[in-house]
Amino acid sequence: xxxxxxxxxxxxxxxxxxxxxxxxxxxxxxxxxxxxxxxxxxxxxxxxxxxxxxxxxxxxxxxxxxxxxxxxxxxxxxxxxxxxxxxxxxxxxxxxxxxxxxxxxxxxxxxxxxxxxxxxxxxxxxxxxxxxxxxxxxxxxxxxxxxxxxxxxxxxxxxxxxxxxxxxxxxxxxxxxxxxxxxxxxxxxxxxxxxxxxxxxxxxxxxxxxxxxxxxxxxxxxxxxxxxxxxxxxxxxxxxxxxxxxxxxxxxxxxx
Amino acid sequence: xxxxxxxxxxxxxxxxxxxxxxxxxxxxxxxxxxxxxxxxxxxxxxxxxxxxxxxxxxxxxxxxxxxxxxxxxxxxxxxxxxxxxxxxxxxxxxxxxxxxxxxxxxxxxxxxxxxxxxxxxxxxxxxxxxxxxxxxxxxxxxxxxxxxxxxxxxxxxxxxxxxxxxxxxxxxxxxxxxxxxxxxxxxxxxxxxxxxxxxxxxxxxxxxxxxxxxxxxxxxxxxxxxxxxxxxxxxxxxxxxxxxxxxxxxxxxxxxxxx
Numbered sequence: 001x002x003x004x005x006x007x008x009x010x011x012x013x014x015x016x017x018x019x020x021x022x023x024x025x026x027x028x029x030x031x032x033x034x035x036x037x038x039x040x041x042x043x044x045x046x047x048x049x050x051x052x053x054x055x056x057x058x059x060x061x062x063x064x065x066x067x068x069x070x071x072x073x074x075x076x077x078x079x080x081x082x083x084x085x086x087x088x089x090x091x092x093x094x095x096x097x098x099x100x101x102x103x104x105x106x107x108x109x110x111x112x113x114x115x116x117x118x119x120x121x122x123x124x125x126x127x128x129x130x131x132x133x134x135x136x137x138x139x140x141x142x143x144x145x146x147x148x149x150x151x152x153x154x155x156x157x158x159x160x161x162x163x164x165x166x167x168x169x170x171x172x173x174x175x176x177x178x179x180x181x182x183x184x185x186x187x188x189x190x191x192x193x194x195x196x197x198x199x200x201x202x203x204x205x206x207x208x209x210x211x212x213x214x215x216x217x218x219x220x221x222x223x224x225x226x227x228x229x230x231x232x233x234x235x236x237x238x239x240x241x242x243x244x245x246x247x248x249x250x251x252x253x254x255x256x
Numbered sequence: 257x258x259x260x261x262x263x264x265x266x267x268x269x270x271x272x273x274x275x276x277x278x279x280x281x282x283x284x285x286x287x288x289x290x291x292x293x294x295x296x297x298x299x300x301x302x303x304x305x306x307x308x309x310x311x312x313x314x315x316x317x318x319x320x321x322x323x324x325x326x327x328x329x330x331x332x333x334x335x336x337x338x339x340x341x342x343x344x345x346x347x348x349x350x351x352x353x354x355x356x357x358x359x360x361x362x363x364x365x366x367x368x369x370x371x372x373x374x375x376x377x378x379x380x381x382x383x384x385x386x387x388x389x390x391x392x393x394x395x396x397x398x399x400x401x402x403x404x405x406x407x408x409x410x411x412x413x414x415x416x417x418x419x420x421x422x423x424x425x426x427x428x429x430x431x432x433x434x435x436x437x438x439x440x441x442x443x444x445x446x447x448x449x450x451x452x453x454x455x456x457x458x459x460x461x462x463x464x465x466x467x468x469x470x471x472x473x474x475x476x477x478x479x480x481x482x483x484x485x486x487x488x489x490x491x492x493x494x495x496x497x498x499x500x501x502x503x504x505x506x507x508x509x510x511x512x513x514x515x
Contacts, residue, residue: 054386074389081392092387094379106391109398158391 002029005162005194006051011060013046020046021057022217028162033188033195035204035225037239038214039248044198045089045166047214051196052084052164053077085155085163089170091147093139093154099125100135103154124153128183145176152183156191163187165197169204181207202240205229213239215248282474286404289396296402303406307368307469308414314367315414316421318359319351323422326350327429331436343430344423344441345448351422352449352457353509360415361464361501364407365494369472372403373493376476377486385477400477404469411465412458419457456512463508464501471497 004027013021020043028034028051038044049055050062053069061068069080093102101108103124104117122132128149139147148168155163165184169177185207188195197204205211208225213236220235231237238246330343376399379385388395423445431438475493479485 049386052390054389078392081390084390086387086390088383088387090382092383094384094387106393109393154387154391 002031004028005030005064006196007061007063008047008050009061009063011047011050011057011062013043013050013055014058019058020217021050021060024050024060024214024217024219026212026219026222028194028196029210030194031192032209033185033197033207033225034210034212035197035199035208036212036214037198037200037202039239040200042214043217044214048086048164048166048196048198052086053080054086082158083161085158085160087148087151087155087163087165087168089166091139091151093147093150095139098136098138099130099142099150102139102150103157105154106158120157121153124156127156127187128153129179145172145180148172148180149183152187156187160193162194162196165195165199167198167200169199169201174203177201177203205240211236215239220247278478279474282477283470286396286400286470286473289394290401290405293394293397293401295405296397299398299402300406300409303402304410306372307364307407308410311364311367311414312417314363315360315418318363319356319418319421320425322355322359322418323347323351323425323427324429326355326422327426327434331430331434340436341440342444342448343436344426344444347426348423348445348449349453351419351426352453354457354505356415356419356422357411357457357460357464358501358505360411360418360461361468362498364411364414364465365468365472365497365501368407369468369497370490370494372469373472373476374486374490376473377479377489380477380479381482381485395477400473403473404466407465407469408462409465411468412461415458415461419454456509459512460505460508463504467500467504468497471500 006026006028008024008026011021011024012019024047026036026047036044036047046055050057051064053062053072056070060070062070064080064083069077072080093099094105097105100118100121104112104121107117107120108114121135125132125135130146130149130153134142134146134150139150142150152163152168163184168184169180172180181201181204184195184197187193197208205225205228211221211223211225211228212219213221213233215235221231221233223231223233223236228236228240234247237243238248244250326347327343330346331340334340334343334346376385379399385395385399388398427438427441430436430441472493475489475496479489481488
């Protein structure tokens with residue numbers, strides 16, 4: 001088993017009176033693709049945001065490189081942001097900027113020369129299989145799949161060691177979803193990046209190394225993605241087959 | 257029953273103190289970032305264009321018509337005591353010391369303030385602000401400080417337009433509608449209006465710019481709850497900054513008077 005790059009220890013998170021995370025213990029292996037699955041509204045995105053310090057837990061620890069980042073303030077989190085890339089659920093591209101400005105924003109804001117920015121942006125654009133003619137379009141002019149690819153390209157500019165993907169294929173058709181899955185797999189293989197993917201798309205298991213299932217605020221399963229269909233863990237068995245019988249209570253109102 | 261009332265009152269006081277604390281800390285952090293990081297000049301200029309240039313028409317219109325109506329009302333009053341020759345100074349002093357800065361502040365709040373609260377609110381709920389953080393771009397340096405600096409600088413300039421248009425509006429009414437002596441109008445301004453009046457008006461305008469931008473970026477930044485949340489933030493930012501402008505106007509006038 002490779003070394004763990006992120007470790008969550010007994011992480012609890014309460015919003016007002018609702019406890020979303022009820023004691024998460026999870027370790028993310030280095031250089032591997034780990035998928036966190038779970039039902040909608042279970043707190044998967046909240047969990048992902050804890051890994052990068054965008055949300056602080058009510059209690060518990062998030063250890064990165066031996067440091068508990070929950071104790072750091074915004075300024076001290078800076079070096080950790082440098083290690084991470086975060087691909088948001090709806091890409092979170094800045095509406096008022098073009099694709100070029102969105103992808104190159106971290107360079108532009110650090111006063112890198114425009115020729116160099118353009119070169120890096122073109123290189124990352126090619127990595128996510130986008131044509132150069134998209135460079136000067138605005139996010140509103142792009143399809144959902146293209147926006148997600150631009151979001152990934154923007155993240156790649158910072159050369160992250162770890163990329164966190166928040167539901168990268170939600171709202172996409174099966175073909176585009178497959179393209180995005182292959183792209184993520186390709187990135188991980190080529191750049192030796194550690195990937196953590198929040199998803200409820202079972203197709204991702206083909207590409208992933210490990211799977212974690214979040215249910216009732218806790219990790220109910222963590223195991224090898226390749227053997228997941230043989231797993232007898234009742235939670236994972238029910239979830240990946242979409243069964244209504246099992247330990248996961250199917251609340252119609254919740255599901256709606 | 258009494259216990260419940262005390263409880264409700266206590267909760268209200270606590271919530272208000274919490275909001276006020278957050279509001280003050282937000283500004284303190286923005287001031288700290290402004291003092292310790294490089295100011296993004298291009299963003300300040302872009303914001304000055306959005307706030308200033310795009311609000312100019314409305315400021316000119318409200319200034320002109322306020323001056324016109326003020327001249328008309330003053331005439332009705334002064335005619336009774338035979339003081340029509342003072343209309344010019346009354347209109348000018350009102351526009352310079354009071355109406356110019358306050359009207360400009362309120363108009364910009366409605367015109368540009370609400371738009372920027374909505375823009376920042378939408379950025380917040382679509383995770384664009386979080387995206388900036390993960391890209392190691394400080395949202396205060398990138399979004400907050402340029403907006404506050406731009407509004408604080410541009411409001412006095414807009415106010416100058418409002419003052420001048422108001423005085424011209426008053427002049428037009430006096431000279432062409434009421435058919436009074438234009439010389440009296442101009443001479444009374446020359447005699448009674450001092451440079452300190454203009455300075456005081458411009459200081460007020462700058463403070464109003466600071467207040468309206470502070471409120472709207474704060475409200476935009478703490479937006480949650482989807483499109484409805486953006487609507488609530490926008491409305492709250494207009495109401496809160498308008499009230500704060502009117503309240504601070506009294507205290508600013510008192511302070512400037514004592515200097």
